[in-house]
Amino acid sequence: MKYTTFNQQAVDTMNEPMFFGKPVNVARYDQQRHPIFEKLIEKQISFFWRPEEVDVSKDRVDFLKLTDAEKHIFTSNLKYQTLLDSVQGRSPNIAFLPIISLPELETWVETWSFFETIHSRSYTHILRNLFPNPSEVFDDIVVNNEIKKRATDISKYYDDLIFYTQIYQTKGEGVFEIDGHTYTVNMRELKKKLYLCMNSVNALEAIRFYVSFACTFAFAERELMEGNSKIIRLIARDENIHLTSTQHILNLWTKGKDDPEMAEIAKELEQEAKDIFMLAVEQEKEWATYLFKDGSMLGLNEEILSQYVEYIANQRMAAIGLGQPYATSSNPLPWMNNYLSSDNVQVAPQETEISSYLVGQIDSEVGADDFEEFEL
Amino acid sequence: MIVDSKQPQVCVNKDARFTFEGEDNLLIAMEKQNIDVHYHCREGFCGACRTKICKGKVEYVIDPLAFIDDDEVLVCCCIPVGDVELQTY
Numbered sequence: 001m002k003y004t005t006f007n008q009q010a011v012d013t014m015n016e017p018m019f020f021g022k023p024v025n026v027a028r029y030d031q032q033r034h035p036i037f038e039k040l041i042e043k044q045i046s047f048f049w050r051p052e053e054v055d056v057s058k059d060r061v062d063f064l065k066l067t068d069a070e071k072h073i074f075t076s077n078l079k080y081q082t083l084l085d086s087v088q089g090r091s092p093n094i095a096f097l098p099i100i101s102l103p104e105l106e107t108w109v110e111t112w113s114f115f116e117t118i119h120s121r122s123y124t125h126i127l128r129n130l131f132p133n134p135s136e137v138f139d140d141i142v143v144n145n146e147i148k149k150r151a152t153d154i155s156k157y158y159d160d161l162i163f164y165t166q167i168y169q170t171k172g173e174g175v176f177e178i179d180g181h182t183y184t185v186n187m188r189e190l191k192k193k194l195y196l197c198m199n200s201v202n203a204l205e206a207i208r209f210y211v212s213f214a215c216t217f218a219f220a221e222r223e224l225m226e227g228n229s230k231i232i233r234l235i236a237r238d239e240n241i242h243l244t245s246t247q248h249i250l251n252l253w254t255k256g257k258d259d260p261e262m263a264e265i266a267k268e269l270e271q272e273a274k275d276i277f278m279l280a281v282e283q284e285k286e287w288a289t290y291l292f293k294d295g296s297m298l299g300l301n302e303e304i305l306s307q308y309v310e311y312i313a314n315q316r317m318a319a320i321g322l323g324q325p326y327a328t329s330s331n332p333l334p335w336m337n338n339y340l341s342s343d344n345v346q347v348a349p350q351e352t353e354i355s356s357y358l359v360g361q362i363d364s365e366v367g368a369d370d371f372e373e374f375e376l
Numbered sequence: 377m378i379v380d381s382k383q384p385q386v387c388v389n390k391d392a393r394f395t396f397e398g399e400d401n402l403l404i405a406m407e408k409q410n411i412d413v414h415y416h417c418r419e420g421f422c423g424a425c426r427t428k429i430c431k432g433k434v435e436y437v438i439d440p441l442a443f444i445d446d447d448e449v450l451v452c453c454c455i456p457v458g459d460v461e462l463q464t465y
Contacts, residue, residue, distance in 0.1 A: 240422035247443045340416035
């Protein structure tokens, strides 16, 4: 089925599934099958921020005072986050938009990806300030083996779904030979690939950022690299809302509130979904080992970080009905919560009260009694 | 402590019992009792404070955006309506 940017057939989106239904036409939000996505859009837009608003100039002085081991931890984390946001800034658009059937979900995905591009721009903002030539740091991302290992697992489910969708949208269902490989394309197969891809994205948003968040906030606990920490807090707040969206999608499927076939697939592939999550946990732990190879930093070590990853993995796997496979039951880094609370996200002094201060700032309710004391 | 019958009674994990005294939300009330609750955003969008509700009802002061199952509540943005029994994860 060919992709069309404006489907000229009338579509009742109230009866369409999130993905692989009829192509979208009018970007309308007056009727919504899953109104949660519009609520997420509103919330996410209320979080809008620009990296340039955060002054990172003091960080340079702090950075020069860090030990070599700490510098390695700091720059490696920035590199890894740059990779994650490079992927997330484009992939949801390319992989999901061509197969989405609901306008509210389509707009959510575009909003989500756009915010990831703000994150990407903020890494350049941070690195420009720390290094006379930040190009070396960026260049290393594609040659660093530790980062490449993770990049493979992050991008493969996206790439697979994108490729099969491309075949499906040019040739339809069938068995095709392309460059000596045979590809079996049918709707069931496509939906399976979508399910695995969504699980991989969910795991990415749920835990892949958290080892580096923990390091950033551990520096901030020592009053170091605070400009950077402010930016990472804004990023963490956005990532939390992105995670909420993938959890909603997965739960809508498993609970049979969207496409009934996706509910079957969710049951069928439950173990694979668990494996994707747990592999991400293992890779994050390995990442902690790599970070601390030259020595740890005050307040953090490999063991505590690994426990933290297991702790949040338990929480996040439970949220999508995958159980709590790890033994860690209490939070080994309780101070992390203070940095992740949205009330503590502060950009400019006028915003100190609430972080989403754009929401509801104007009271547009005017009644007849408001004019009672008026005289002409 | 004098128990006011009009104030909702909260029971957490079957052992901690306390009176809800009009705090902004259940999370603050639980923290006052030193009950360990996971939280991140405190604004209802991240879902970190998801808690099982075994008995009773809550009312949301902020629209919860995070996914919650039918038997779950987000304690960071709700208050109890009458007595409640909760179970943390």
